[in-house]
Amino acid sequence: MMRYLPAIITSTIVLLLVLIYFQPLIFITIKSGEEGVLYRRFAGGTVVDQTYKEGFHIVLPWNKMTIYDIRVQQKSYSFYVLTAEGLKIELLLSVRYYPRRNALGILHQQIGPDYLEKSRVS
Numbered sequence: 001m002m003r004y005l006p007a008i009i010t011s012t013i014v015l016l017l018v019l020i021y022f023q024p025l026i027f028i029t030i031k032s033g034e035e036g037v038l039y040r041r042f043a044g045g046t047v048v049d050q051t052y053k054e055g056f057h058i059v060l061p062w063n064k065m066t067i068y069d070i071r072v073q074q075k076s077y078s079f080y081v082l083t084a085e086g087l088k089i090e091l092l093l094s095v096r097y098y099p100r101r102n103a104l105g106i107l108h109q110q111i112g113p114d115y116l117e118k119s120r121v122s
Contacts, residue, residue, distance in 0.1 A: 022061040030054045033071040035101060037108040039064045048105030066113055072098045075116060 019026070030036050036052035039045060041062045052065065059065050077093045099107055099115070111118055 025061045025064075026059060028052075028057045028059055028065045028067075030057065030067055033069060034067050035070050035104055036065045036067045037105050039066065039108075046105055046109040048109055051101060051104050066108055068099055068104055068108070068113065070099055070101060070104070072096055 028036065030052060032054050034054060036057065038047045038050075038052065038059065040047060041064070057065065074094055074096050077095070078090060079093075080088050080090050082088055097116070107115055
């Protein structure tokens with residue numbers, strides 16, 4: 001047993017260093033008001049039929065968890081238009097939105113986490 005002790009200690013240290021290095025990828029905390037969508041690199045891609053609720057989750061280091069804010073959010077826009085008389089007026093528009101929980105996986109798969117910016121009309 002004593003002759004294997006250096007190998008056991010070395011293996012334990014290497015394992016701990018690997019866990020410390022990959023810790024942000026393995027141990028995921030989803031805060032309140034958020035949900036996560038898992039992308040499985042070697043097992044079919046984006047999981048569209050399940051989201052991960054708030055709390056602590058363990059994910060394999062080669063998979064990726066994307067976290068979405070599911071609370072009501074607000075985005076304001078300002079633009080100028082011309083009236084029928086040719087006067088320039090400023091319109092202020094405010095949009096309140098949130099992603100639907102049951103479609104979060106599909107949103108992630110088809111549009112991505114920056115869905116608001118991709119949906120803007122230029």
